[in-house]
Amino acid sequence: MTHAHITAWVIAFILFFVVLSLQKKHSPKAKMVAMVLRLFYLFIIATGGFLLHTLATIPPLYIVKTVVGIWVIGAMEMVMARTKKGKSTQIAWVQLLVAFLLALYLGLKLPLGFHVFS
Ligand code: HEM
Numbered sequence: 001m002t003h004a005h006i007t008a009w010v011i012a013f014i015l016f017f018v019v020l021s022l023q024k025k026h027s028p029k030a031k032m033v034a035m036v037l038r039l040f041y042l043f044i045i046a047t048g049g050f051l052l053h054t055l056a057t058i059p060p061l062y063i064v065k066t067v068v069g070i071w072v073i074g075a076m077e078m079v080m081a082r083t084k085k086g087k088s089t090q091i092a093w094v095q096l097l098v099a100f101l102l103a104l105y106l107g108l109k110l111p112l113g114f115h116v117f118s
Pocket residue numbers: 002005006009044045046047048049051052062065066068069070072073100103104105106107108109110111112113114115
């Protein structure tokens with residue numbers, strides 16, 4: 001399930017950058033790719049949920065990891081919405097970067113799957 005979780009968010013990031021480039025070209029396809037991206041959000045949440053499900057009790061850091069994971073998704077949506085409207089995206093990008101690095105750090109530190117930071 002760890003591999004499925006990582007695959008889901010890697011594909012989601014690729015789709016996210018595809019949506020942004022399509023939005024910049026004002027392509028009508030941006031909407032369709034954004035819908036597929038939202039399906040991948042569900043895969044991220046479902047695979048993360050399965051990882052949580054393997055635990056007998058859920059330590060507080062896992063709650064933090066879940067909230068940060070959802071924050072990453074929220075920040076991606078914020079970047080896309082603001083790019084589409086032609087508004088400034090700086091704050092949204094900073095949030096995305098901070099949330100992503102936190103999710104990466106917490107995911108790799110927590111005891112399931114790969115251990116890079118622990
Ligand atoms: C795009 C957002 C997300 C990113 C970038 C992300 C990243 C990661 C990474 C790098 C890992 C480590 C995999 C491993 O164990 O080797 C991980 C594990 C995990 N993620 Fe996520 N994640 C995201 C969203 C979520 C969400 C929304 C949830 C909750 C529903 C979640 C729950 C978990 C859980 C429970 C683990 C296992 C932690 C452990 O290793 O003990 N993640 N995630």
